[in-house]
Amino acid sequence: MSIKSILIIALTTITFVAKAQQKFTKVKPTEEDKQTYAWNYEIECAGVGTDGMYLVKVYTISSKSKLDLEQAKKNAVHGVIFKGFPGKDGCKSQKAIATNPNVEYEKNDFFMNFFQDNGKYMKYVSLSNAGQIDAKDTKKVGKEYKIGVIVTVSKDALRKDLEEAGIIRGLNSGF
Amino acid sequence: MKRKILLVITIILLHTQVFSQAKKPRIMIVPSDAWCITKGYYSSFDDQGTKKQIPDYKKAFQNDLDLKLVISKINGIMAEKGFPLISLEQTLKSLESNSAEDAILTSKTGGGITESPIDKLRKTAKADIIMDLSYRVNESGPKKYVSFILAGLDAYSNKEIATATGNGAPSFSVDVPILLEEAVLNHMDNFSNSLQKHFDDLFENGREISIYVKKFDTWSGDLEKEYNGEELGTLIENWMKANTVKGRFSTADATENQMHFDQVRIPLYDASGNAIDARAFTRNLQKFLSAAPFSIVNKLMTKGLGQAVIVLGEK
Numbered sequence: 001m002s003i004k005s006i007l008i009i010a011l012t013t014i015t016f017v018a019k020a021q022q023k024f025t026k027v028k029p030t031e032e033d034k035q036t037y038a039w040n041y042e043i044e045c046a047g048v049g050t051d052g053m054y055l056v057k058v059y060t061i062s063s064k065s066k067l068d069l070e071q072a073k074k075n076a077v078h079g080v081i082f083k084g085f086p087g088k089d090g091c092k093s094q095k096a097i098a099t100n101p102n103v104e105y106e107k108n109d110f111f112m113n114f115f116q117d118n119g120k121y122m123k124y125v126s127l128s129n130a131g132q133i134d135a136k137d138t139k140k141v142g143k144e145y146k147i148g149v150i151v152t153v154s155k156d157a158l159r160k161d162l163e164e165a166g167i168i169r170g171l172n173s174g175f
Numbered sequence: 176m177k178r179k180i181l182l183v184i185t186i187i188l189l190h191t192q193v194f195s196q197a198k199k200p201r202i203m204i205v206p207s208d209a210w211c212i213t214k215g216y217y218s219s220f221d222d223q224g225t226k227k228q229i230p231d232y233k234k235a236f237q238n239d240l241d242l243k244l245v246i247s248k249i250n251g252i253m254a255e256k257g258f259p260l261i262s263l264e265q266t267l268k269s270l271e272s273n274s275a276e277d278a279i280l281t282s283k284t285g286g287g288i289t290e291s292p293i294d295k296l297r298k299t300a301k302a303d304i305i306m307d308l309s310y311r312v313n314e315s316g317p318k319k320y321v322s323f324i325l326a327g328l329d330a331y332s333n334k335e336i337a338t339a340t341g342n343g344a345p346s347f348s349v350d351v352p353i354l355l356e357e358a359v360l361n362h363m364d365n366f367s368n369s370l371q372k373h374f375d376d377l378f379e380n381g382r383e384i385s386i387y388v389k390k391f392d393t394w395s396g397d398l399e400k401e402y403n404g405e406e407l408g409t410l411i412e413n414w415m416k417a418n419t420v421k422g423r424f425s426t427a428d429a430t431e432n433q434m435h436f437d438q439v440r441i442p443l444y445d446a447s448g449n450a451i452d453a454r455a456f457t458r459n460l461q462k463f464l465s466a467a468p469f470s471i472v473n474k475l476m477t478k479g480l481g482q483a484v485i486v487l488g489e490k
Contacts, residue, residue, distance in 0.1 A: 048344060048357045090320065090344030092361035095368045099375070155364070156255065171371055172257030174378055174443075175199035 037115075041072075042146070043079035045091035046128075052156035054094065055128065056085055057137070059148040067133060067147040073125040074115050076151045080158065097159050098168050107167050124158040125151055197378070197443040198450045202253070203261040203302035204246050206235055207309040207324070214239065236264045244352050245310065248359040249325075256367060261302055303330050303481055304370075310358060318345035323358040325366050327373075330481065332383055332437065337369035381420030381440035384453040385427075386460070387484040388434040394471075394488020397431040402468050408434055414463055415439065418456075457483035 046057040058076040060067060079085060080097060082104055087093035098104070104111055114120050128150040137148035163170040211217050211230035216238065218231050235242055246263075253260050281287055309324040320343050327337030339362035343354055377383075388411060390397060398408040405413075408429055416422045420440040428435035441456040449455075454477040464471045464487065474486045 048361060051360060087341075090342060092341055092343075092365075095365055099368060099371055169371065169375065170257060171253075171367060171374065174197050174374070 039075065039078055041075035041079065043076065043083060043085045045085055045087045045093060046150045047091055049152065049155075052154060054080060054085075054153045054155045055150065056080070056153060057148050057150050059137070059146045061141070061144050061146045063144055065138075065145050067149060069127065069131050069149065070117070072131075072147075072149050073127070073151060074121055076153055077121045077125050077158065078115065080153045080155055081162070097155065097162065100168070103167060110165065110167060120161075123161075124154045127151055197382075198452050199258075200303040201261050202258065202304040202306060202327075203263050203266070204249055204306040204308055205263055205302075206230070206232065206242060207307045210309045210311075211235055213311075232263060233267055236267070241351060241355055245308065245355050245359055248356055249306070249308075249363065252359070252363045253367075260306075304328065304336065305330055306366075310355065312351050312354065313342075315345055318347055319349070319351070319354060320345040321351075321354045321358040323362055325362055327366065327370055329383070332385065332481070334383075336373040337366050339363065339366035339369075378443065380423065381442050382452070382481070384439050384441055384456065384481040384483065385435065385437040386415075386439055386453070386457055386482075387436075389484065389486045390432055391486055391488035396471070396487070398429070398434060399431040407469070410469075411460070411464075414460060418459065453477050453481050453483040457485060461485055 040061040042059040042061070044057050044059075045055070047055040049055040056076055056079065058072050058079060060072045060075055062068070062071075080094075082096050082098055082101075084094050084096040100106070131149055133147060133149055139146045159168070159170075162168045163173070206216075208230050211232070212228055214235065216231050216235035217228045219226055219228050221227075243264075250260050250262070305328045307324075307326045307328055311322045313320050313322055322342050323340065325337075325339045326335055328334070329336050341362065343358045343361065346354065349357075388398070396407070398406065398411075400407050402410060408431075411434065412426060415424050415436060418441075420442050424436050424439040426434065427437045441451065441453070443450060445451050445455065454475070457475060457477070461473055461475045463469075464473055464485070471487050472489055474490050476484045476486070478484075
């Protein structure tokens with residue numbers, strides 16, 4: 001193999017690795033991410049989840065009449081971590097997993113990666129009823145649409161991973 | 176050689192890690208008095224003309240499978256969070272067997288186990304945080320739902336440090352055990368969150384304990400006795416100011432015979448980085464009182480992590 005061929009292979013490999021790294025370490029939001037980081041949504045309890053799960057209905061608010069399901073999933077995980085949600089019809093309200101309200105800003109780099117497209121948030125959320133949207137869950141509010149979808153969030157796994165990453169404290173920390 | 180040095184460093188680091196852990200509070204779930212009495216798990220006695228009812232936990236555990244289910248579910252959730260709980264049922268059993276063993280244990284010369292009334296009393300106080308549990312299955316027409324109260328109480332300050340209350344979703348057909356399981360699953364996260372806030376406060380402001388200073392009637396001195404122009408009680412308060420976290424404590428009661436300090440915030444670690452509790456903290460006060468100019472012989476007793484009593488005048 002000639003030196004030229006080796007150089008071409010090496011350059012291609014370096015470019016590929018650099019691109020891959022860039023994908024997983026970007027910390028500044030692009031124009032596409034603006035929707036994500038606006039966090040324009042509402043979240044409420046949708047029923048009793050099974051052990052370790054929350055069943056929530058998340059309403060994404062945007063100018064588009066078609067729901068971006070990935071955005072809805074991100075909103076649900078964001079809501080469980082930072083907002084908590086109110087109860088409804090005997091379904092219990094839950095507090096946010098993060099007890100420190102500033103943790104999103106203090107750990108900005110972590111959450112930028114966490115919520116990027118195909119980011120780690122995907123591990124903890126799945127659509128209920130294959131993402132079917134009930135007709136009464138699509139509402140037009142002014143110029144915007146508010147569209148609700150039911151999702152399941154693996155809150156125990158999410159809490160555990162956030163504790164292990166040092167983002168939140170666990171009950172056992174320090175003892 | 177390098178390997179040996181690395182090994183030594185690792186052992187030292189592990190050692191430091193072990194000793195930098197604060198002492199873990201012991202938590203126990205106890206069915207509430209109201210629950211026990213409503214369900215008929217109690218015994219009555221006549222207290223100088225007043226009829227009193229006290230919960231019979233053993234009877235409750237032997238007869239109520241729903242109670243065992245709820246406690247087992249809560250235990251499982253807490254263990255998952257790295258915080259296994261002490262079992263009240265097992266503690267009761269072990270108390271019974273220990274008493275039986277103590278009763279038959281004799282030395283070669285026929286001596287028995289020494290147990291003062293205060294030792295017997297201590298056997299019942301086991302947990303630093305009590306999770307007081309109540310639940311009730313209600314019926315609303317053809318539907319059933321569960322009302323649930325879980326209150327975390329600090330055994331020494333009696334403060335409610337965590338709570339989770341509310342009703343479950345009404346259901347037509349679901350069995351009671353499933354309703355109870357749902358109630359536990361629905362309430363435990365909020366309970367853990369408030370417990371977490373308590374622990375965060377503990378790490379920031381120190382552990383809260385209470386300290387009693389009393390005197391034996393055989394001692395000729397009292398807490399108003401003066402040393403270099405200051406009363407003993409005042410000097411003890413000065414010691415508390417100097418040794419508590421941010422000087423935080425309250426003098427709840429002070430007479431010539433006794434003092435009671437509550438909301439005493441003690442550091443979690445001593446100067447060497449070792450975890451301390453009420454006993455370790457109050458041992459320093461004991462040494463202070465034993466030394467000149469006081470030279471007071473005194474006895475130190477503790478109850479769990481959070482309460483210490485110093486009795487002046489004798490051992």
